[in-house]
Amino acid sequence: MATALETPTSLQDPEEHSRPSVVAVEDLFKAFDGQVVLKGIGLTVRRGETLAVLGRSGTGKSVLLRLIVGLETPDSGSVCINANSIAALSLDGLNAVRMKMGFLFQHAALYDSLTVGENVAFPLEHHRRDLSKSERGERVNQLLAEVGMEGNLDKMPSDISGGMQKRVGLARALALEPEILLLDEPTAGLDPISSGEIDELVLKLQRERQMASIVVTHDLHSAKTIANRLAILDQGSVIVEGTFDDLQQSTIPFVQEFLSHS
Amino acid sequence: MNGQAITPSPEMLPAIPGHSSAHPPRPAIPTVGLVNGFFEWFGGLGTFSWRVLRAAVTPPYEWRELIRQLDEVGSQSLPLVALAGAAVGAVLSMEVRSSMARFGATSILPSAVVYSVIQEMGPTITGLVVSGRVGAGIGAELASMKVTEQIDAIEVSAINPYRFLASTRILACILMLPLLTVAADASGVLMGWVAQTLVQPISFHQFIVTGFAGSTLKDFLPPTFKTAVFGLIIGLVACFQGMRTRGGAEGVGRAATNSVVLASLFVILADVVLVKLILVVFQ
Numbered sequence: 001m002a003t004a005l006e007t008p009t010s011l012q013d014p015e016e017h018s019r020p021s022v023v024a025v026e027d028l029f030k031a032f033d034g035q036v037v038l039k040g041i042g043l044t045v046r047r048g049e050t051l052a053v054l055g056r057s058g059t060g061k062s063v064l065l066r067l068i069v070g071l072e073t074p075d076s077g078s079v080c081i082n083a084n085s086i087a088a089l090s091l092d093g094l095n096a097v098r099m100k101m102g103f104l105f106q107h108a109a110l111y112d113s114l115t116v117g118e119n120v121a122f123p124l125e126h127h128r129r130d131l132s133k134s135e136r137g138e139r140v141n142q143l144l145a146e147v148g149m150e151g152n153l154d155k156m157p158s159d160i161s162g163g164m165q166k167r168v169g170l171a172r173a174l175a176l177e178p179e180i181l182l183l184d185e186p187t188a189g190l191d192p193i194s195s196g197e198i199d200e201l202v203l204k205l206q207r208e209r210q211m212a213s214i215v216v217t218h219d220l221h222s223a224k225t226i227a228n229r230l231a232i233l234d235q236g237s238v239i240v241e242g243t244f245d246d247l248q249q250s251t252i253p254f255v256q257e258f259l260s261h262s
Numbered sequence: 263m264n265g266q267a268i269t270p271s272p273e274m275l276p277a278i279p280g281h282s283s284a285h286p287p288r289p290a291i292p293t294v295g296l297v298n299g300f301f302e303w304f305g306g307l308g309t310f311s312w313r314v315l316r317a318a319v320t321p322p323y324e325w326r327e328l329i330r331q332l333d334e335v336g337s338q339s340l341p342l343v344a345l346a347g348a349a350v351g352a353v354l355s356m357e358v359r360s361s362m363a364r365f366g367a368t369s370i371l372p373s374a375v376v377y378s379v380i381q382e383m384g385p386t387i388t389g390l391v392v393s394g395r396v397g398a399g400i401g402a403e404l405a406s407m408k409v410t411e412q413i414d415a416i417e418v419s420a421i422n423p424y425r426f427l428a429s430t431r432i433l434a435c436i437l438m439l440p441l442l443t444v445a446a447d448a449s450g451v452l453m454g455w456v457a458q459t460l461v462q463p464i465s466f467h468q469f470i471v472t473g474f475a476g477s478t479l480k481d482f483l484p485p486t487f488k489t490a491v492f493g494l495i496i497g498l499v500a501c502f503q504g505m506r507t508r509g510g511a512e513g514v515g516r517a518a519t520n521s522v523v524l525a526s527l528f529v530i531l532a533d534v535v536l537v538k539l540i541l542v543v544f545q
Binding site: 096105112 | 322406407410411412414415417418419420421422
């Protein structure tokens with residue numbers, strides 16, 4: 001696992017830019033108890049692209065992900081998945097969209113009463129009833145092998161480390177073969193080696209599955225490694241968006257300060 | 263500290279004619295907050311109930327989780343409920359005996375024990391014991407899942423948590439409470455007989471025949487099945503308290519405590535209404 005990390009495929013090909021957006025966020029506003037968290041956010045992500053959303057703690061990065069997956073409703077603005085606004089969907093419609101998304105929570109959010117294997121099997125048991133028990137077991141083993149967690153099938157989440165929990169969370173997020181992957185602080189609280197392994201894993205998935213990914217993080221090194229584009233949030237707004245080189249050339253004082261402290 | 267708002271103390275405020283600065287008028291805010299909280303809680307419970315009902319009656323049905331919850335609520339509570347029923351039966355037998363003896367009416371002791379246990383004590387004690395054990399369990403489990411984002415994880419997996427978590431637990435409570443009540447009643451009557459026969463030997467057959475003399479099913483079925491309502495209350499309140507939790511470990515503790523306190527309170531209040539209803543409808 002400790003091999004040198006590859007850089008993400010850049011979207012230099014003009015055809016890549018003409019691809020329709022898989023995720024399109026427009027003019028999104030969200031406030032909690034009168035405190036405005038997001039002020040007119042607009043972002044797009046295409047298939048095969050990884051966007052990293054950076055910013056200080058409490059700037060609404062995780063809220064943005066929760067809005068995209070429909071766990072929160074925006075005060076105004078829209079979230080479109082494959083050109084369908086999720087606000088207009090019924091619960092069944094929203095669930096159909098959610099099945100195309102994989103979500104890795106900041107603390108993995110594994111079901112603590114289930115084993116590692118049962119956690120990964122959980123979405124399959126509910127949505128892939130066509131699979132036999134042995135096929136499901138095979139699929140779980142395959143997913144765990146993909147994230148380097150084979151042989152941990154019967155362990156409880158409390159018996160494995162934080163990094164391992166995130167890998168299992170990632171395997172669970174991939175269980176339904178999503179088109180969109182949303183990662184909330186995938187490397188937070190991990191040592192540099194584990195962080196590097198998670199980054200490598202995300203890169204591998206990006207390469208093999210060509211998913212559209214949004215990674216919320218404050219780890220600039222990780223963002224630079226796994227993302228094609230980066231967006232920096234400050235006080236609820238995107239103040240700069242582009243490649244890492246674009247960010248480095250920015251004259252915005254906050255961006256310069258953010259980059260110099262990371 | 264620059265830029266920080268300074269809250270004026272009463273001493274800093276200008277004196278208002280007609281008011282003593284030593285005793286500033288007490289604001290009415292706590293009462294308003296309490297009233298708001300009351301309506302907010304019941305409003306939230308109503309919305310929650312509607313979501314659970316809608317989720318429960320639409321497929322897919324979570325049979326496996328329901329069976330797991332039936333076991334959790336039913337078989338896991340059985341020993342405790344039976345023990346509580348037995349204790350109530352024994353105490354009733356001893357207490358009633360001393361009262362009856364004053365009037366020379368010890369011959370009606372079996373009927374007094376059987377009717378008291380089956381019509382009121384068994385159902386009530388089952389409701390309260392299950393409120394404690396299952397209410398706290400469901401409240402704490404769901405609250406813990408809520409604060410660790412496990413419920414969010416279920417939701418983003420395109421699984422309705424109102425169906426998977428709430429409706430299965432509430433339905434299990436509704437179905438198991440009457441069965442647990444039968445167990446509490448049986449152990450109560452049995453221990454009532456044991457307590458009686460230790461003082462004045464009587465065969466179990468004789469005790470039962472005397473105890474149930476002249477009774478019909480309508481004397482026993484309504485009090486037993488009213489506990490399905492207790493089950494609804496316990497499941498609904500515990501799931502609601504658990505799934506609306508905020509604030510980490512403290513929130514989990516608060517949810518568990520509130521689940522038990524509110525479920526027990528509503529079970530007792532519902533009992534008053536149901537007893538009157540049963541008397542009106544069946545007698």
